[in-house]
Amino acid sequence: MLSDSEKRQLDEQGYLVLPDLMGPALLAEVRARVEELFAKEGEKAGAEFKQEPGARRLANLVDKGEVFERVILTPRVLEAMAHVLGKEFKLSSLNVRAANPHGDCAQPLHADSGALADERGYWVCNSVWMLDDFTEENGATRMIPGSHRWRRLPPPDCYDPQPGEQLVTGKAGTVVVMNAHMWHGASANRTGRPRRAMHVYYTRWDKPQQQYQKALVREEVQRRLSPEARRLLALDDAANDEVSSRLSGMSGFMK
Numbered sequence: 001m002l003s004d005s006e007k008r009q010l011d012e013q014g015y016l017v018l019p020d021l022m023g024p025a026l027l028a029e030v031r032a033r034v035e036e037l038f039a040k041e042g043e044k045a046g047a048e049f050k051q052e053p054g055a056r057r058l059a060n061l062v063d064k065g066e067v068f069e070r071v072i073l074t075p076r077v078l079e080a081m082a083h084v085l086g087k088e089f090k091l092s093s094l095n096v097r098a099a100n101p102h103g104d105c106a107q108p109l110h111a112d113s114g115a116l117a118d119e120r121g122y123w124v125c126n127s128v129w130m131l132d133d134f135t136e137e138n139g140a141t142r143m144i145p146g147s148h149r150w151r152r153l154p155p156p157d158c159y160d161p162q163p164g165e166q167l168v169t170g171k172a173g174t175v176v177v178m179n180a181h182m183w184h185g186a187s188a189n190r191t192g193r194p195r196r197a198m199h200v201y202y203t204r205w206d207k208p209q210q211q212y213q214k215a216l217v218r219e220e221v222q223r224r225l226s227p228e229a230r231r232l233l234a235l236d237d238a239a240n241d242e243v244s245s246r247l248s249g250m251s252g253f254m255k
């Protein structure tokens with residue numbers, strides 16, 4: 001499914017834009033559920049994982065709607081994940097981040113989980129699902145192409161423009177697969193409307209999950225999952241129980 005040029009883009013630039021991957025029906029369904037959850041969770045939204053000034057967040061979404069159980073199994077995204085992480089990988093977390101209107105919500109450049117590639121290679125890969133158009137004004141994600149190959153982290157609190165940086169814009173429904181070792185960060189939303197993104201984040205099989213799914217996803221949800229979904233959440237993997245539960249502690253969330 002991924003063409004050679006798409007694979008090359010992912011290898012060399014560190015990200016791949018998949019326009020209209022969601023389709024109108026899925027986009028509408030995800031948006032509706034996200035808004036329901038924001039209304040239901042109110043000020044607590046995102047608190048299980050993290051809250052961020054200038055942005056609203058949701059966390060632990062596999063547990064919070066059947067639509068998300070489908071999202072994590074999107075074949076094209078899984079294929080891109082396998083290209084970056086190798087055949088053996090699992091879901092690390094599923095969150096939403098909505099940059100507030102007129103917010104001072106630019107993020108410093110970072111690699112997700114502060115992760116550096118190790119002797120086996122890359123171990124974190126994210127996908128940014130645009131639930132609104134991403135524009136130059138509303139907080140599109142800033143990326144530093146090629147930085148995943150440098151094997152170092154950006155300097156702390158780095159908001160300054162960098163040589164070669166790209167602002168990744170696109171229409172709602174676009175999904176950007178991103179080698180999460182690549183330096184990136186959301187830019188500020190200078191418009192009057194929120195900019196919503198869903199982050200479907202995966203990690204290599206031997207690494208801990210950012211959100212330990214076995215502890216966080218309720219039994220009734222776990223029971224209805226397909227074998228493929230169970231495997232992707234590492235629900236039946238003793239090694240994952242060891243590494244993810246130890247690092248995420250009682251809450252199930254590794255901050």
Ligand SMILES: O=C(O)CCC(=O)C(=O)O
Pocket residue numbers: 097107112128139140141142184185186187197
């Ligand atoms: O929402 C975005 O544009 C990127 C967010 C991000 O990189 C993060 O929250 O770690």
